Amino acid sequence: MTDERTLDLLEAKIEELRQLNGMDLSKEISRLEEKLAVLRQDLYSNLTDWERVRIARHPKRPYALDYIASVFSDFYELRGDRIVGDDRALLAGLARLEGRPVALLAQQKGRTTEENKERFFGMTRPQGYRKARRAMELAERFAFPLVSLIDTSGAYPGVESEELNIGGAIAENLQTMAGLRIPTVAVVIGEGGSGGALAIGLADRVLMLENAIYSVITPEGAAAILWKDKEKAREAATALQMTAPRLLDLGLIDDIIPEPLGGAHKNPTVTTAALKDTLVRHVTELSAIPLDELLNARYLRYRSIGQFTTRPTNEP
Amino acid sequence: MSLFKERQYLRVHVDREPDDSLWMKCKSCGELVFKRRVRENSNVCPSCGEYFFQTSQERIESILDPGSFEPLGERLSSDDPLSFVDSRPYRERVAEAQAKTGLDDAILIGRGSIDGLPVVIGVMDFRFIGGSMGSVVGEQICRAIEVAVADRRGFVLVASSGGARIQEGLLSLLQMAKTVAVRRRLAEAGLPFISVMTYPTSGGVQASIASLGDIVIAEKGAMIGFAGRRVIEQTIAEELPAHFQTESFALEHGQIDRIVRREDLRAELSLALGFFVGAR
Numbered sequence: 001m002t003d004e005r006t007l008d009l010l011e012a013k014i015e016e017l018r019q020l021n022g023m024d025l026s027k028e029i030s031r032l033e034e035k036l037a038v039l040r041q042d043l044y045s046n047l048t049d050w051e052r053v054r055i056a057r058h059p060k061r062p063y064a065l066d067y068i069a070s071v072f073s074d075f076y077e078l079r080g081d082r083i084v085g086d087d088r089a090l091l092a093g094l095a096r097l098e099g100r101p102v103a104l105l106a107q108q109k110g111r112t113t114e115e116n117k118e119r120f121f122g123m124t125r126p127q128g129y130r131k132a133r134r135a136m137e138l139a140e141r142f143a144f145p146l147v148s149l150i151d152t153s154g155a156y157p158g159v160e161s162e163e164l165n166i167g168g169a170i171a172e173n174l175q176t177m178a179g180l181r182i183p184t185v186a187v188v189i190g191e192g193g194s195g196g197a198l199a200i201g202l203a204d205r206v207l208m209l210e211n212a213i214y215s216v217i218t219p220e221g222a223a224a225i226l227w228k229d230k231e232k233a234r235e236a237a238t239a240l241q242m243t244a245p246r247l248l249d250l251g252l253i254d255d256i257i258p259e260p261l262g263g264a265h266k267n268p269t270v271t272t273a274a275l276k277d278t279l280v281r282h283v284t285e286l287s288a289i290p291l292d293e294l295l296n297a298r299y300l301r302y303r304s305i306g307q308f309t310t311r312p313t314n315e316p
Numbered sequence: 317m318s319l320f321k322e323r324q325y326l327r328v329h330v331d332r333e334p335d336d337s338l339w340m341k342c343k344s345c346g347e348l349v350f351k352r353r354v355r356e357n358s359n360v361c362p363s364c365g366e367y368f369f370q371t372s373q374e375r376i377e378s379i380l381d382p383g384s385f386e387p388l389g390e391r392l393s394s395d396d397p398l399s400f401v402d403s404r405p406y407r408e409r410v411a412e413a414q415a416k417t418g419l420d421d422a423i424l425i426g427r428g429s430i431d432g433l434p435v436v437i438g439v440m441d442f443r444f445i446g447g448s449m450g451s452v453v454g455e456q457i458c459r460a461i462e463v464a465v466a467d468r469r470g471f472v473l474v475a476s477s478g479g480a481r482i483q484e485g486l487l488s489l490l491q492m493a494k495t496v497a498v499r500r501r502l503a504e505a506g507l508p509f510i511s512v513m514t515y516p517t518s519g520g521v522q523a524s525i526a527s528l529g530d531i532v533i534a535e536k537g538a539m540i541g542f543a544g545r546r547v548i549e550q551t552i553a554e555e556l557p558a559h560f561q562t563e564s565f566a567l568e569h570g571q572i573d574r575i576v577r578r579e580d581l582r583a584e585l586s587l588a589l590g591f592f593v594g595a596r
């Protein structure tokens with residue numbers, strides 16, 4: 001079984017041969033490159049659910065700010081919830097998508113320890129959700145489409161979060177999003193962690209990057225609660241059906257944005273182009289729908305989610 | 317200050333036990349108390365005031381006018397959309413919970429009246445897979461609200477839930493969005509929603525429908541919060557204050573309107589609902 005390390009070693013070997021002067025190694029190099037391509041295809045085209053979880057959390061994966069810089073222009077950040085403070089794990093602002101103004105909500109993880117401290121490892125706090133709601137309402141007032149970039153392992157669990165009623169903040173956002181009189185699109189770019197993600201994700205269109213995940217609970221959390229064994233995260237990842245292809249099959253998301261072989265971080269430029277294309281297409285489509293029709297469709301979309309059977313009334 | 321574990325319900329099943337004994341021993345004060353009196357007292361110990369666990373059927377009995385409850389509509393059962401198996405198959409867990417509780421899922425919904433005021437009520441039941449909200453609970457909350465809108469009745473939800481039902485994956489998470497979307501219809505129709513939070517009201521239920529009452533009441537002894545204690549303790553690596561996520565914590569931090577003793581819940585609901593009669 002090939003793993004990512006083998007590929008890295010092979011890549012390093014090829015690079016080493018290239019650096020050697022004085023000998024013609026082109027034959028050897030091209031032979032190894034072919035081998036690398038085959039191995040890469042083999043490894044990445046049959047990803048297990050757990051491998052996708054790992055790609056979704058890959059430290060080199062592009063984060064929201066990377067896409068904000070490449071997909072949008074003129075990002076104009078709006079800070080603070082006007083009550084308590086400013087959450088650096090959820091950014092809000094105005095930006096342009098192909099010249100057109102949109103309101104943007106974006107969950108941002110940190111790259112360094114220092115940055116992660118500031119951003120609470122990408123976990124959103126009540127301050128962030130309330131800032132998001134402020135931006136939603138602003139967007140509605142000026143008829144800007146709303147775009148959410150989702151990437152969080154979950155809402156931040158802490159004493160302050162509970163004191164500031166994080167559950168209530170999420171609930172209020174859901175209520176606001178359900179009634180926004182503007183087109184709304186949510187894209188899960190990495191991790192879609194439960195209520196912490198849904199709080200900016202109740203949208204007309206829900207898209208996922210190919211290797212993103214979206215779940216009611218982390219695989220580790222489910223493993224601890226249901227299997228009583230943290231080592232069962234792999235099994236939990238599969239059972240929870242949290243990957244983009246599975247959620248598309250379940251009819252819970254609308255579109256998958258393809259990633260390059262091995263994940264978005266292998267070629268961010270290609271990923272950015274695909275994200276932009278898909279996003280523009282959906283925003284354009286939604287903008288053409290009369291508002292009452294759009295809101296009705298949104299209502300029916302969420303009203304109809306669920307699978308159950310009817311029991312005969314005479315059954316015990 | 318109580319000498320006993322603060323504000324935790326004792327999991328005593330008053331009349332679920334098959335035995336026919338007339339007396340039971342309160343685990344809090346140790347008194348022998350007459351079972352029928354406990355039941356008539358909304359499962360509160362007549363001797364020391366400790367709360368015993370109340371099933372959804374018992375709650376309905378203690379809140380609604382006698383004989384006024386009329387269960388609503390179709391009986392729905394979970395479909396196991398993910399064919400979920402952990403240490404046990406989800407289907408097995410559902411079947412066991414159904415057998416244990418006599419319920420189809422973790423909620424009972426129906427029409428009824430409180431001091432003659434017509435309402436639609438939903439009562440969640442913690443015994444059924446932790447009162448968790450999956451497709452069935454979400455759907456039944458929506459149907460209850462829709463009946464309330466059609467009949468022009470107020471809606472009362474008594475929450476008792478650990479959160480979303482893990483075994484239905486994202487379908488469960490999205491029940492938060494679904495119930496909230498439907499809750500808006502109640503507001504648009506000018507009908508009141510009174511949310512009653514009991515032990516426990518947490519996770520996806522607290523972070524959606526239960527927090528959106530026009531009036532939010534907590535029963536004395538409730539646990540109210542988003543994340544579980546253990547999760548928070550692991551994150552911040554320190555012990556949490558004793559009254560953390562209790563009803564008094566929620567009141568102190570502006571998350572609920574009032575704390576009500578279980579014995580007074582019926583009168584409280586009647587009083588609150590009264591303000592809205594003919595309001596719009």
